[in-house]
Amino acid sequence: MKKFCLALAGLAAMSGHGMAASAVNLDSEPRTLIVTEGGSKSEIAIGAGETVQFCPNGCFVTMPNGDREALNGSETVEISGGVGRIK
């Protein structure tokens, strides 16, 4: 019974997942974000004008200019001039 409820909750949680955060690079050169998500750091390279989806469940991001931000997974990050702005 308990496990059944958990399974149902899991299913509900799954259906409740929204979209991931997205980052768009408005610069004319590729930029790199450092994303710490689920315990591992990874670098995401974003080409000029590209948009990438990342971080569905919340993460920490280091912008190209060294600024750090925490994201909860629904934001849009705009990178221009190496500076990331959260919309």
Next chain:
Amino acid sequence: MAERPDKDTMPTQTMRRLPILLIAVCALFWTAAASAQNVGSYGAGLIGEQQAELDRLTAKIDELDRKVAASTEDDAKLVALRTELETVSQALLKSGLAFRPRLAEINARLEQLGPAPGDGQPAEPDIVAGERQNLVAEKAEINVLLGVAENLSVRVKRLIDDIAAKRRDLFARLLTKRYTIDYALVGEVLTAFSEEMGDFYRTVSSWLRFVFQFKLRSVTAAAFFALAAAAVLVIGGRRLFGRLFAADPSETQPSYLGRLSVAFWSTLLPSAALSVFLAATYFFFDYYSVLRGDIGVMLRSLFYVVAVVFFVHRLARAVLAPAQPEWRLIPVGRSAGRLLVALVSATAFFTGLDHFLSRVFEVLGSPLSLTVGESLVSTFLTGALIVLIGLVKPFVDAKGKARPWHPAFRLLLYGLGGATIVAGLLGYIGLARFMSQQIVVTGAILATMYIGFQSAAAIAAEGAFASTALGRRYRLWFKVDETTLDQLGLVVSVAINLVIIMIGLPLILLQWGFQPGDITAWLYRLATEITIGSFSFSLTGILTGIVVFVVLYFLTRWFQGWLDGSVMARGRVDAGVRNSIRTGVGYAGIVLAGLLGISAAGIDLSNLALVAGALSLGIGFGLQNVVSNFVSGLILLAERPFKVGDWIVAGTVSGTVKKISVRATEIETFQRQTVILPNSELINAAVGNWTHRNRLGRVEIPVGVAYGSDPRKVHAILLDIARSHPSVLKNPEPFVHFSGFGDSSLNFEVRVFLADILGSLAVQNDIRFAIVEAFERERIVIPFPQREVLLRRESEPPAGDMSAPPVPVAQAAQAAPAVRRRKRPDPV
């Protein structure tokens, strides 16, 4: 096995702490938000707060780290620690998020201040330089704190991974740990058992005394609420699914689908009701704090076991229906059915009893030998019962002889039962218990899933959905026909299969020791990203794409219908234009829907463009004809040399245009043969259209009269006939052409114009009848060529004797046309 009695207090503590934690987090959030409103002045305060929060979380993580390191034996404790760590991880993220408003402010202000002046530039006022310095310093501080939070989150995740590894180890050890089983154990177990039962009795009776003396009202209320909840489910369920629920004894030949649905509902509803009752009872007991720690654990285990045993029993009864042979899902014999239900229920009972007793022994802190001995007995019993189930000969063949199970299934049962017994006897009690529990619970889930799959297959059968209550109702509401209902049945069947897999698979995985978190993470990864080489796509994306495409497709169809039926019909737009616009809109809509669907599926269109570029050469050669037809189709739609309903002649094909599509055009000949003509042929070759701008057309009727007739009189008669026909147009007026002097006749041709060329046959008939009648009246002869045939007898002297005249035996008339007739298409 060697678990301490306090192992299950951990989750309860977490549960109790949860509200406090929530309040703390909310308060934190609120203060963060409040601080953001006061620009600058609270910046330092925010940093201080978050610094404190991070310190607290660090301390907590340190503590949890120690606990994780310490608890290598206790699975439940590890799960609780994992939950706590996940909460901490969330708190870390929230702490990081709290900086966002302040960071945004700092960034905005720094941007307003602009960059610091470089060398050679005029120095800025001190106040500006000071503010910039302060802001940069604050930002650096925040960055440091965020870095701390980030590192902590990495550490938390590592701990969570650590826990997962430990639990795996623990599980492996549980399955491989061996206990010595000898005669000494028996004596030990017997003494310990009597002692522990006394203990158990004292614990329970003291609790009952406590309940009766102090909590009677609460218990009554709890029982009442729980019963009410269960009653709502049972009564509501019976009202909703009443007919599906109970087997009708008067029905002698219930359909397979009917049997399945009765089995399904009569298992599900009572089980759900009982589960709700037990869960509600436990919840209210907990709510009114009737439960003490030890009793709570025992009661929960008891409830869990009762629910599972009840479910298995109901399931076995529903499938085997020992009392109602017609309603059995598996065609077993009557006595075999009864025996099987008893055996299956007993298996579930002993497994449940083992689960419950081991939990009780844990709570009471009994010696390990007791748990081992008890588990040995119950796993042995379970194994024996499973072997017995395999030994039953359930089926009855045509001669009335009992037939055993399918050999594979029988072997499986023997194997499982035997392995459980052997594992237990060899001392691998953990393995034996795990096996027996999995056999019962996983077996029950699999059996239920199997019934579900079977009902899905039964619904997909032809005409099955229409006969269900849902199908009948649907038919009544939407007035759909059999075929649509059948297709709906297919859809329903697929949906049922999906739902069964979506519910059943996680349930089984949970039974096998996977965590809900793992399963959701897998599912999420599966749904969001599947990578093949450098190309990655997501299932949800593809589903979204399909949904977008379908929605847009139907929208296009609707728009097409609306544009054609409402706008263009009212606007009296020419039928050809209407058809062209409708077709064009349809294709444009489908292309648009396809493109949007592809981009919604997350497939980059620029990749497609690359592929298309590479393939275009190949397409140019390989699909030359198709492309040429396609382009021709577009030209046909734009240029409109003919429209639907036109009578056209293209090469040897003559007929009415039925449909113009992008690749080919459908033409129906007057023999009602449909000819599919590729569009390129209609574009590249000449196409005659009888009804292009109007239906006006000329019909020629040739006729010959014998030499000697008065040609002027004939001309006048013919002209009169042509003029007097009602369908013949006055302008251009009919004309009679004296077309020549034939071999045996004077040739005339009546040329008349008709408003509708499609009715020319009737007019031709009328005119020809009139000509024949008029010529007869006026004694004008229509000549025909005559031929004399001379036959010679064999006995007569051979050639040379030409004096004997030949005997004319027959005069054959040949109805060859007197004049050459102009070939023209037959309009009917």
